[in-house]
Amino acid sequence: MPARPHNTALATILLIDDEPDILELLKYNLNKAGYATQLAFNGAEGLEKTRKIKPDLVILDIMMPGLDGVFVCKAIRAEEPIAHTPIIMLTAKMNEESEVLGLEAGADDYLTKPVSPRLLVSRVQAVLRRTQKLVDGPQVLQFPDIEINREEYVVRLQGKPIKLPKKEFELLFLLASHPGTVFTRDELLEEIWGSDVYVVVRTVDVHVRKIRRKIGETRIETVKGVGYKFITPTIG
Amino acid sequence: MTQALYMSGNILYVPARNLRNPIQTEFLAAEGFVFYQIRHGEEKVPEQWSSEPYVILLEMEAFDPEFIRNVPQFRAALGAYRIPILALVGPTRLPLPQEAIRQEAEALDSGIDAYLQKPISFTRLVARLRVLLRRTPTPSNPLYSCQHAPTIPR
Numbered sequence: 001m002p003a004r005p006h007n008t009a010l011a012t013i014l015l016i017d018d019e020p021d022i023l024e025l026l027k028y029n030l031n032k033a034g035y036a037t038q039l040a041f042n043g044a045e046g047l048e049k050t051r052k053i054k055p056d057l058v059i060l061d062i063m064m065p066g067l068d069g070v071f072v073c074k075a076i077r078a079e080e081p082i083a084h085t086p087i088i089m090l091t092a093k094m095n096e097e098s099e100v101l102g103l104e105a106g107a108d109d110y111l112t113k114p115v116s117p118r119l120l121v122s123r124v125q126a127v128l129r130r131t132q133k134l135v136d137g138p139q140v141l142q143f144p145d146i147e148i149n150r151e152e153y154v155v156r157l158q159g160k161p162i163k164l165p166k167k168e169f170e171l172l173f174l175l176a177s178h179p180g181t182v183f184t185r186d187e188l189l190e191e192i193w194g195s196d197v198y199v200v201v202r203t204v205d206v207h208v209r210k211i212r213r214k215i216g217e218t219r220i221e222t223v224k225g226v227g228y229k230f231i232t233p234t235i236g
Numbered sequence: 237m238t239q240a241l242y243m244s245g246n247i248l249y250v251p252a253r254n255l256r257n258p259i260q261t262e263f264l265a266a267e268g269f270v271f272y273q274i275r276h277g278e279e280k281v282p283e284q285w286s287s288e289p290y291v292i293l294l295e296m297e298a299f300d301p302e303f304i305r306n307v308p309q310f311r312a313a314l315g316a317y318r319i320p321i322l323a324l325v326g327p328t329r330l331p332l333p334q335e336a337i338r339q340e341a342e343a344l345d346s347g348i349d350a351y352l353q354k355p356i357s358f359t360r361l362v363a364r365l366r367v368l369l370r371r372t373p374t375p376s377n378p379l380y381s382c383q384h385a386p387t388i389p390r
Contacts, residue, residue, distance in 0.1 A: 096357055096359065096360050099360060099363070100359055100360060100363040103363040103364065103366070103367050104363060104366075107367070108367060108371070109350070109367070116334070116337045116341075118337065118338070118341045119337050119340060119341050121341075122340070122341040122344040122345055123344065125344065125345070126344045126348070126349055126350070129347075129349075130320055130349050130368075130371060131371055194308075194311075198308075198309075
């Protein structure tokens with residue numbers, strides 16, 4: 001079981017390859033692992049579909065007629081808002097030079113054909129796990145009297161900076177990313193500590209208590225028997 | 237973009253106790269990487285670590301199933317829940333490639349982020365370290381900072 005499993009039911013993977021048989025094989029194995037897939041049969045179509053569907057991950061062949069994989073990878077990296085899309089290159093080129101070239105073009109991983117289905121899924125899972133948290137949304141949450149800045153790992157309460165330890169910061173950031181949404185303790189444990197860590201759910205309570213001491217009692221509300229939610233601060 | 241793709245950063249190097257031929261970190265240091273070192277079982281994040289990007293480089297003499305199973309505990313001991321780990325493993329003498337694939341998949345499923353077998357060239361190792369480093373969010377690594385994304389999907 002992966003350490004912090006990506007929610008495969010929500011992940012869409014765009015497969016770009018000019019060989020239909022390869023596409024079918026990839027599609028079959030990834031669908032079987034619970035991922036949704038979209039197909040593109042050349043580089044230009046792949047780039048267009050990346051813009052259109054904004055996949056959670058792209059698996060990209062290098063050697064294709066027209067726009068090759070390296071070009072497509074660089075084009076994706078140069079274009080907001082798709083620049084952060086995780087990319088795995090999958091190619092028949094089994095030399096180091098090609099791998100380094102692919103990675104330096106912006107790929108997150110590089111696999112050679114033929115790839116074992118098990119390894120394919122494990123690599124996909126690893127890349128999604130590693131990249132998911134960083135591409136999800138804004139890094140600065142701005143409310144009327146509080147700013148939660150993940151770039152600087154600092155909270156500013158009415159302009160005054162407050163430093164929180166990493167776990168407390170991540171917990172606050174997650175709650176504040178979804179104002180009004182209730183998170184169960186288990187959800188918070190999973191998101192902040194990961195399913196690989198052996199901590200009890202009451203750890204969440206301790207961290208929430210510490211956060212409240214620093215930013216005020218009213219911003220994180222306890223939903224009895226369920227969990228916690230962030231209350232959007234108001235002025236006046 | 238160029239800065240992000242070619243960036244260097246802090247590496248926490250964790251060689252196994254029984255390691256006979258560790259990598260030459262001096263060569264990597266010459267590429268701009270800054271090394272901190274601890275040994276297996278001495279998990280404590282160096283105080284110098286701050287918000288700068290970092291990767292854990294874990295070097296093993298051979299695939300160690302017990303250690304791999306305990307990667308979550310290793311992360312917990314370091315407080316390194318989201319720090320990418322690159323495992324560098326000694327050359328395999330496995331008779332079947334399927335066995336090597338199984339080992340790599342097992343390592344990845346346990347929370348290792350990248351798995352490489354020696355012998356590995358310096359160039360390839362540097363490229364792999366940079367791949368992991370450039371996903372670390374910092375103010376100086378703007379490529380993957382997505383301030384324009386409207387909401388965080390649940």
